[in-house]
Amino acid sequence: MSKADPTRPQTVKSALLHQPSEQILTNALTTILSKNYKHVTVEFVSKTPDLTQKPWNLASPGICGNSRLCDVGGVPFLVPGPAAWRERVYDIRHVAKQCELENAFVLGASACSRHHLGSNAELMPNSAAEKNNTHCAKMVNDEDYTCEKYDSTEFTLLGNLYLSDGNREGRSLHIKVKHRIGNFKSMITCMQSGLADFFPNEVIGLGGCFLSLGKTSTKVHVMPDFSEKPLNTDEDVDNWLRFYETEAPLSHLSFMTSRDVEGLDLRIEHTHSFSGHGHGGHYHGDVNVDVEEVEYEGYFGVAEKIYRVDQPDVTHQIGRD
16 A cells, blocks of 8 residues: 555646757757767657567556656755655656656656665656556665565655656657767766757757666666765765666666756756666666777657656755766
8 A cells, every 4th residue: 555645735837848850859869979979870760669578678568658757856855864755755656647647657767665665775667557567776785785676656755757658659769879989978968968058948858768788887876774864965975875886788767858947946867777687776877998888779758748746845956966
């Protein structure tokens, strides 16, 4: 039984996002990614492969139809602390209703519910109306962690989500990159930064799933249980987190806007990762010594609208990396 109370008063705001033509967006992303990777393919396709299959492992076969983003809660509910996990409880299926897409397929990045799991942890929302393949990455002791199934749709504190009808048919961005030549170790940060420069007066939102492939190794962090002392700086947060290196293949569930929307105080990018071999967490980027081995492939929807749910009254920029 979810502890999320759908009757708890929550603010719900929304804003339309810019949707450039397919040619303009394809050309922009090709230019952006070609500065960071030697081999780049960016194209709109009319049908995705079946993304329920390995190694994608999504809860719905596609990411198309009524694409939208949602930023729920926020980092100020987590740090500096004490974390507001007792009060700020959410449910993926209720958030879908708040975003006016009740039967949405929802994926993204959020924090586990301590009410359900018994500890704080990273959550990889991956929930369709009839199927839940959500995972979590949690510490099992002071040094080790595991990535495993999470049999709930409840989360707390914060969430950055991409919602759609979950259809294979429809226009989506197919992106393939290989052999990093630039300084961006995160493909998502590379895209976000580049789009902010390309579209200085507009906000573009993307969400979807991408894979790390081949010998790609990525850096992730996993949150331990809540800190007993306030986390007042990014350095405090980094000292609290636990960092690991992962092996491919990993599924990365991603939320991104090219910039903030006035009045919404968005977390402009957030990506969580999971796998079938126990690796996962909050994605930071590749850590390969041999950058020729870096390889990603993904499908992204261009969001029509963004929703802001339960926005914190007091904000800051700590811990948003």
